[in-house]
Amino acid sequence: MKIAIASGKGGTGKTTVAVNLYYFLSKEFNNQVRLIDCDVEEPNDMLFFHGAELNESRDVFTPVPKIDTTKCTFCKKCSEWCEFNAISIVKALKFAEVNNDLCHSCGACSMTCAFDAITEHPQPLGNISSYDPGFGAGVVEGRLEIGSALQTKLIKEVKKSVNTSDEVLLFDAPPGTSCPVVETVSDADYIVLVTEPTPFGLHDLKLTVDLVRELGIPFGVLVNKTGAGNNDVFDYLTEHHIDILGTIPYSKNYASTYSKGELLDDINNEFSQHYQHVVQKVIQMYKN
Structure with a gap:
């Protein structure tokens, strides 16, 4: 079963939920649960697994075209085919160049060139690492190369690297x-949407609900930091018949634990019960 944890905005507690679900689901599924951190620009999941062992780490590259101006006729066919406007051609100046930041490595330009003026060369895309935190099937993390805008491409590579034989895959x-x-x-x-009871939380939740409904994927909402905002989020969920998976109350002590990276070191009974409630719903979906 593949479960994605998503949120319309940052700061709602998506990482908190992902890490805790990994912890509690691993107990229920005999450690056959794997957590995949797909927030490749800011992968934070591993901050909470102290002493985790690195199993494997490899660099990922993407092919980026280069134009040989000694072969190029400056016909501009490659730039016309490029949907991302990554190629600049100035015939009068005999100038032809690829902007690596805009290139998406689709290969259309090299296929279009009839003069063999375009060749592809590997460019660093990021890194994929797998860890053993001491429980569960492990954690996989994608980390994007600084300055790269190809998050989606690295996420694809991260997902390809995952062992699909595990009972449950959690995608953060x-x-x-x-x-x-x-x-x-x-x-x-299934998608677990994490939100907070604030005007910004509700606004971005609506956008995310529209997205997952467009994709046609079943989902439910977990409301984090309850008691710190208003009830507008709950009114919206009730009005639109959206499943509420559970609530996590706002707590300064819990936030302090999170900020120190000690989320899993000492989980009190109150928060354990809240997550167990969500886990039981996930198990029920798994059985169905």
Whole structure:
């Protein structure tokens, strides 16, 4: 079963939920649960697994075209085919160049060139690492190369690297509703949306609900930091018949524990019960 944890905005507690679900689900599924951190620009899941052993780490590269101006006729066919406007051609100056920041490595330009003036060369995309935190099937993390804008491409590589024989795969998605989020959740069996009871939380939740409904994937909402805002989120969920998976109360002590990276070191009974409630719902879906 593939479960994605997503949120319309940053700061709602998506990482908190992802890490805790990994912890509690691992107990229920005999450690056959794997956590995949797809927030490749800011992968934070591993901050909470102290002493985790690194199993494997490898660099990932993406092919980027280069133009040989001694062969190029400056016909501009490659730039016309490029949907991302990554190629600049100035015939009068005999200038031809690829902007690596805009290139998406689709290969259209090299296929279009009839003069063999374009060749592809590997460019660092990021890194994929797998860890053993001492429980569960392990944690996989993608970390994007600084300055790269190809989050979606790295997320695809991260998902390809995952062992699909595990009982449950948890995908921690980036915040928002952009392409990296769509890539992360697109093949999920179920999506846990994390929100907070604030005007901003409700606004971005609505955007995320529209997205997952467009994708046609079943989902439910976990409301974090309850008691710190208003009831507008609950009114919206009730009005639109959206399943409320559970609530996590606002707590300064819990926030302090999170800020120190000690989320899993000492889970009190109150928060344990809240997550167990969500876990039982997930188990019920798994059985169905």
